[in-house]
Amino acid sequence: MEKQELIEKVNSVLAEEFEVEESIITPEANIKTTLQLDSLSLVDMVALIESEFGVKILPADLAKVQTFEALYDYLAERV
Amino acid sequence: MVDVVWSATETEAETGLTIASDNIFVKDSLFSEPGLIEHIAQSAAAFAGYGTFARGESPKLGYIGEIKDCIINCLPEVGSELRTHIQLVIEVGSIRLIKAEVRVGEKIAATCQMKIFLKDD
Numbered sequence A: 001m002e003k004q005e006l007i008e009k010v011n012s013v014l015a016e017e018f019e020v021e022e023s024i025i026t027p028e029a030n031i032k033t034t035l036q037l038d039s040l041s042l043v044d045m046v047a048l049i050e051s052e053f054g055v056k057i058l059p060a061d062l063a064k065v066q067t068f069e070a071l072y073d074y075l076a077e078r079v
Numbered sequence B: 001m002v003d004v005v006w007s008a009t010e011t012e013a014e015t016g017l018t019i020a021s022d023n024i025f026v027k028d029s030l031f032s033e034p035g036l037i038e039h040i041a042q043s044a045a046a047f048a049g050y051g052t053f054a055r056g057e058s059p060k061l062g063y064i065g066e067i068k069d070c071i072i073n074c075l076p077e078v079g080s081e082l083r084t085h086i087q088l089v090i091e092v093g094s095i096r097l098i099k100a101e102v103r104v105g106e107k108i109a110a111t112c113q114m115k116i117f118l119k120d121d
Helices: A005-017 A031-035 A039-055 A068-076 B033-054
Strands: B002-009 B013-016 B059-073 B081-092 B097-105 B107-119
Touching: A005 A039, A005 A068, A031 A039, A039 A068, A039 B059, A039 B081, A039 B107, A068 B033, A068 B059, A068 B107, B002 B033, B013 B033, B033 B059, B033 B097, B033 B107
Parallel strands: none
Antiparallel strands: B002 B013, B013 B081, B059 B107, B081 B097, B097 B107
């Protein structure tokens, strides 16, 4: 999957699941703040990423994936 | 409210419960909605408990963090034998997301997702 295609898919599935406008999802934005995630809905995001992209975000890596850019890069390396 | 754990692995478990007439959640000879949810929660607890027991650890205190997409198709009658399948969807930190399906014979009585928060010692 091309990186741009990956970015568009990530933005689309996250915007739909967490009911936010795609326009507010920008590369440098913080994921938790932008999607208003608490510890419980963070689990939903990890589960969604795993089911949509087949990539498991390891607990140890979760702390590093703070921005959408970091998420794109994390997935790009694994998809 | 789990009579038996039929099977358990690291990612899923199967439990059973026969609805007794004196069960606190029975009303008008039917096992009520809260009873189904509590049975699912205790099945998830038995599942988590099996895991810690298998690893030689002491069981952890668990809390229901969230109940989601709960669909109840029917209320089982007294004497019914529930067969409940618990699937671990994902575990993030100390939160487990599980999917549950409760059957009575071939009929699906209830399904739902639950987030269980396991408290570290």
